[in-house]
Amino acid sequence: MEAALRGAHEPGVGAEAYTTMDLALRVGELMLAGGETAESVDRAMSRITYAYGLPHCEIDVTLAAVGLSYLPRGGRPPVTAERRVRRRLPNYARLVAVHEMVRAAAAGRLTLQESKFALSDIIGRPTVYPNWLTVGALSLLGAAGAVLVGGGFYAAVAAFVATLLGERTGEWLGRRGIADFFQMALAAAIGSLVTVLLAWSDTPIRSGSVIIGVVIAHIPGRALVVSMQDGIAGDLVTGTTRLVEVLFTITAILSGIGSIIYLAARWGVPISLENLPTAPRSVAAAQTLGAAAIAVAFAVFHLVPRAYLLPVAVGGVLAWGSYVELRQLELPAAPATAIAATVVGALGTAYARQRRVPALVCVTPCIAPLMPGTLMYRGMLELTGGDTGQGALILVEALATALAIGAGVYIGAELLRVIRPARRILRPTRRISTRA
Incomplete structure (x- = not known):
């Protein structure tokens, strides 16, 4: 009888x-295109289907891509649909709005x-910052990276x-269909060329800090963090693909750096390791x-809402200060980076919970100063x-340091979950009307 009643309401x-x-x-x-983890995307889609009467979805x-399969009861055939994610552009303001809509x-x-119209409104909203900004x-971000490693104003x-x-230049190439790989290589090559020209002209500028700043600006910190989170959480296919x-x-x-430096060395430009800038x-x-x-620059580039810029700045200072103090204790770069990222991951996730926004919004920009440029x-x-x-060996250390950032952020969030479990999200106790 109970099974029959369930079938009647299906x-x-x-x-x-x-x-x-x-x-x-x-x-x-939208969530996957905005850089959200596979686990969060799965959870949000499940909440939508459950809320509107489709509880048996895979x-x-x-x-x-994201796929959804619904299996009705009563011997009816299943329905499967899929949407391709063709462009993955960071837009954390849109990500916050989508999370709010899913909660409602x-x-x-x-x-x-109403949810359908709300989502259309979110898609149609202008970005929180103009394109030039x-x-x-x-x-x-590149300029601040140069300052971070000891470069001066010039x-x-x-x-x-x-x-x-x-x-x-990368934007121009992208409009002509050139692959992202070559866009990024050319951007790094241009930064290296500026460094080589400064070294060749013998100007009183720490030329090495210029290319380091350019590298920090282009390392994919957002994808790095999410790839480690997906992999550790068990979403191995998505995590491996992101990685x-x-x-x-x-x-x-x-490749961009190496090609320019090799040509510079062949032409006799004096580039050496003796005066290479390092972090204090x-x-x-x-x-x-x-x-x-x-x-802050990382946050603006990823369209983080203005209300979170000040907390992000504080988080960046905390991440950098923790790293420097740990390095002063003679810790290698990778462990020091992992611990600093863990601290930021725990505190940033706690703040995100309080503000009821995705943790990525409050955490990812803060770890940008730790990138191994x-x-x-x-x-x-x-x-x-x-x-x-x-x-x-140095490049392997750089890769280990980069991976330590993503792992540290995830470990920080997990430690917070142990100390202070997230509140359980209750399912709706009644089926709401699906008619406008």
């Missing part, structure tokens, strides 16, 4: 069921049609210009300001100088 595969599936797929597509999330739908405050934010200006030229994408991007950066071993005012600027540049200099073994 919705058929009608217009409302198709609308619910379409809504869930569009939510998943969800499949990969880096390139799951709590029964929105009908199906996001482009400027990436260039500012080095920061040079890094700003080099990053801007690389970004604009391979990160490795290809890093390879492109190294104690907290300094200029570098602290640079860390805050990197975090100096190690990558030093490794390429060793390789082009003929010391292949030492160069390879």
Whole structure:
């Protein structure tokens, strides 16, 4: 009798069921395109389908697509649909809005049609910052990276210009269908060329800090963090795919740097490891300001809402200060980075819970100052100088440091979950109307 009652209340595969599936797929597509983890995408889609009467759904999330399969009871045939994620552009403001809409739908405050219109409104909203400001934010990130490793005002200006030229050139190539790999390689090559020209002209500028700033600006920190989170959480296909994408991007950066440095060495330009800029071993005012600027610039470039820029700046300073203090205790770069990222991951996730926003919004920009730009540049200099073994070891250390960032962020969130479990999200106790 109980089974018969459940079957009586099971919705058929009608217009409302198709609308619910379409809504869930569009939510998943937006979240995945915005950089959210596979676990969060799966959870949000499940909440949508449950809220609107489709409790028996299977969800499949990969880096390139989201799929949804609904199996009605009563011997009716299953329905399967999929949406491809063709462009993955960071937009954390849209990500926050989608999470708010999903919460409202799951709590029964929105009908199906209201959720559909709300999602269309989110998609149609203008970005929180104009295009020129996001482009400027990436260039500012490069300039702040130069300051972070000891470069002065003129080095920061040079890094700003080099990053801007690389970004604009990559944008121009992208409009002509050139692959992202070559766009990134050319951007790194332009930064290296500016460094080589400064070294060749013998100007009193720490030229090495320029290319390090450019590298920090282009390392894919967002994808790096999410790839480690997906992999550790058990979404191995998505996590591995994201990680391979990160490795290809890093390879492109190294290719651009290496090609220019090799040509410079052949032409006799004096580039050596003797005066290579390094991060200070104690907290300094200029570098602290640079860390805050990197975090804020990263946040603006990824369209984080204005209300979170100040907390992001504080988080960037905390990440950098923790790293420097740990390095002062003679810890290697990778463990120091992992611990600093763990601290930021725990505190940032706690703040995100309080504000009821995705943790990525509050955490990812804060770890940008920890990107291993100096190690990558030093490794390429060793390789082009003929010391292949030492160069390879340094590049492996750079990769380990980069992976330590993503792992540390996830570990911090998990530690917070042990100490302070997230509140259990209750399912709606009644089926809300799906008619407008």
